[in-house]
Amino acid sequence: MARKVSRRGGNIVTIHDVARHVGVSPMTVSRVINGEKNVREETRKKVAEAIEALNYSPNMAARSLASQDSSRIALIYSNPSMSFLSELLLGILHQSSQSGCQLIIESCEGPEGVADVLDKLKSLGVDGVVLPPPLSDSTRVAKALREMGLPFVGVATSRPSPDAASVSIDDFKAAFAMTQRLIALGHRRIGFIKGNPNSYYSQLRHEGYIAALTKAGLTPEDKLIGQGYFTYRSGFDAAESLLMRDERPTALFASNDDMAAGAVASAHRLGLDVPRDVTIVGFDDTSMASSVWPELTTVRQPISDMASLGLKMLLEQIRTRRSGQPYAPVHEIRDFAIIERQSSSAPGEDATD
Amino acid sequence: MARKVSRRGGNIVTIHDVARHVGVSPMTVSRVINGEKNVREETRKKVAEAIEALNYSPNMAARSLASQDSSRIALIYSNPSMSFLSELLLGILHQSSQSGCQLIIESCEGPEGVADVLDKLKSLGVDGVVLPPPLSDSTRVAKALREMGLPFVGVATSRPSPDAASVSIDDFKAAFAMTQRLIALGHRRIGFIKGNPNSYYSQLRHEGYIAALTKAGLTPEDKLIGQGYFTYRSGFDAAESLLMRDERPTALFASNDDMAAGAVASAHRLGLDVPRDVTIVGFDDTSMASSVWPELTTVRQPISDMASLGLKMLLEQIRTRRSGQPYAPVHEIRDFAIIERQSSSAPGEDATD
DNA sequence: GCTGGAAATGGTAGCGGTATCATAACGGCT
DNA sequence: AGCCGTTATGATACCGCTACCATTTCCAGC
Structure with a gap:
């Protein structure tokens, strides 16, 4: 039985393979992957090429195991506007698989539901929270989260606040x-x-x-x-x-x-x-x-993008906090677009031209 | 700085802690967790109690790293019926975090899109596929997947087929x-x-x-x-x-x-x-x-349940296959429910009573 | 009581990364 | 040239868990 060859289309490319291919140590490759500084531009380029050539992609399990930073992120939603939610989920999911973080999705109904959910988060040991509207707008939720010392990010519309990050359109x-x-x-x-x-x-x-x-x-x-x-x-x-x-x-x-x-x-x-x-x-x-x-x-x-970016920002914030550095919350603004469909036209005239 | 104490509400309980607590080796604990045989009933019980007492939960990253079986599962959808999709995602997500598998979400538009997506899956080294409608119904997709040797499961309505599992209502x-x-x-x-x-x-x-x-x-x-x-x-x-x-x-x-x-x-x-x-x-x-x-x-x-169960079945199927045993596809039927809201009443009479 | 084989358990070596510290290479300066 | 503070790179030791094999325990059968 082909054992260690089961995944990734037949052969597992590890960071060691990349390192050997370039002639550097695995550590250097790791640095390039994580975009750390202190790597000579020339080396970085060679490594990047090797990664490309070997079609290497990091093993998330190994990464989060080694770095001890497998964060648990909760997404709390309250408005069952499913269509909004699903696009949000798509973005979050994409990013979370990229970043190798664990996702917990919780819905909370009604005002007292919020407290319950927050309790649950505490017992689950969540490291950060993503807040879509209308929760992203709630000062009560923000306050509770702040008191718990949990970092959070508001996605799509949130009152800019000095101590929480957000992604939204204008x-x-x-x-x-x-x-x-x-x-x-x-x-x-x-x-x-x-x-x-x-x-x-x-x-x-x-x-x-x-x-x-x-x-x-x-x-x-x-x-x-x-x-x-x-x-x-x-x-x-x-x-x-x-x-x-x-x-x-x-x-x-x-x-x-x-x-x-x-x-x-x-x-x-x-x-x-x-x-x-x-x-x-x-x-x-x-x-x-x-x-x-x-x-x-x-x-x-661009809900999906916004969610993806939001999660990324949240993870960054968590990492920064853990390292003890101060974190300045970022408020990111994404572009919107006007989509013309069939429900609009000039007054007194049919749109179907 | 509290370093290794960052996750899970303050303290990390490992399999070693459990082992020490009971007075057995970590290996035995591992066996209990994975429900392997060759563990004396008495030992199993003691370990189970310790797990309960210490509130231990296995580290998915470590597990999938060690066991080399982190499966990659793809969810392919084509119908942008977002509301359906989001409930599906909720279920899938829940199950995937339980099972520690990696999720890849792909949308495919149009007939030629399918081929593209399948190519992508191949290069990504996906181990199994979840198919919501209308793809779950497509014999073309099923055929392609079969030829690639990829196990898959149809969620919510799929033509019962002798070699693919499915979950649906009647x-x-x-x-x-x-x-x-x-x-x-x-x-x-x-x-x-x-x-x-x-x-x-x-x-x-x-x-x-x-x-x-x-x-x-x-x-x-x-x-x-x-x-x-x-x-x-x-x-x-x-x-x-x-x-x-x-x-x-x-x-x-x-x-x-x-x-x-x-x-x-x-x-x-x-x-x-x-x-x-x-x-x-x-x-x-x-x-x-x-x-x-x-x-x-x-x-x-019960879309979310069905999705969750579907993924579980798929993972089981993959595991069975890997161990070289034959796999008999399961067709699971869930219960539906009739939800009465405001759009129905007896003929010629108002529903608002 | 002794033996043999199955059942139960333990020891060891990684899985693929990263933290940490040590070392080497690199200028800028006297 | 010689010295020193950076900056770039490498060696090592794990992270938490499981595969694999070695070992111990147990009990049936002689």
């Missing part, structure tokens, strides 16, 4: 850009459906909308603004009251995709065609955006 | 049960929206529906059946033509949630209230089911 700018886009299409009466008032990014998106209108010389009007709570139903209701006005808006900007989908349903119910009679756009580009019909024009957040 | 029985439920509510004209004709489980669900009607003495009618393709849009269209008939059905059973959601939208557009004017139910209980309004009555598959 929600204000994104909402601003999307609103500008609607204006550029020719819309003048643009409605807006706000998200949950507790959430910070909901505010930012609202402000971005207002700012874009103002900049274009349009007056933001209260009667064009509906209050939603990030749910489909709330989007449905808010859109209904907005669209039943005498002078109904020609475009509706919902601050997430679920609400936008609800708004589309509401428009349909009122006998309005989307986008011919009313343009409706969303935010996030979750799977909801492309599973309804017409598919939603929306703002895309 | 789609026929589930559709049967849901149809019976609608009949029990008093519905007699029950429409059905079929899924993609290529897919096996789509057929099973259709057959379940027919069987239940027949058993209740109702005649299945072709004009009550619409063809869909598992997409929102296709559900919308199919429902539209079904609901515009003179004698429109009082209930619509869509063979997945996306189509059911589309059907709801279509009903709304026609000015019909759900469920007062028409009951609409779905299948799968993906996040779509609870994010639209009214929330969908649907058949729940």
